[in-house]
Amino acid sequence: MASELLVNTKCPACESADIVKVNDFRMKQKGGGVLPDDYCVLQCLNCGLWFKDQFPSAGALTEYYNALSLSNDQWNYEKRLPHEEKLDKILKELPKGSTVMDVGCWTGRLLSVHKHIHKFGIEPNEASAEIAKKNGIHVLGTTPSEQSLGDYKFDLITMIDVFEHLDKPADVIRTLVHHLRPGGRLIFVTGRTDCFPVRLAGTSYWYFSVIPDHIVFLNRKFVNWLRTNLVIKSITAEPMCHYHFNFKKYLKQLIWLYIWRYGNPNSPFVPKAFFRLPIFKRFANLKEIIICTNWKDHYFITIKK
């Protein structure tokens, strides 16, 4: 059983107590260590944020990321992902000598190929941070705190696949905006709840269940909340596919999603009696949702100061 768990009775972004369950069921996840073995997702009726009902403490989370093994790096794709291609264009257009910080820079994958800018990073995993330093990234600390960022101001801050891991997401966004130069940009990429596969699979969608350290999830309502609660020029959110689109995989995953919801005796949605029909017996072993990679289930968010 996980230790040091904090039960959420308020929204971790706006602190409103006006929160409800998104779905009534609890889902299993591969917890262990500091992470719980199951979850229920709550929704804030004030700012729109979705979040898991229990979090490890901030310290436990940082320790967890530090302990992740580099050799187990299943997320280190050889090809540039769609949002990385988009960011490469933006980075290339920056004037020489611009200051850029990547929050959660890992080994420096995003910035290291760009030679004309001053590169900074934040990284909780020590082994990755060491490689990032060799790749020309000036690593400022393990978390994006005032202590790590000091008097630094940036022309661009990027934060890819990090927002969903933050136990205090609004505080982090506010801190990062504070460390932008006037006219600077914060660009972050994260999963979204207002997309087709989440409407279909609810909180059993893989983005919630397969990665147990995904703890908060945003949507258009939360983006609008940021717009009215930050001192910024603008904020835009563009729906994006996290991986390159593949039509064959799309069809397979679409059929699979419908089976998961409507033809699966372990489905959290449909009354069990429905599955006594013999046609559904073949899906009796279906307990875990597959990873779906062909929907615009992420937002590419740009904040201008």
Ligand SMILES: [Zn+2]
């Ligand atoms: Zn809220």
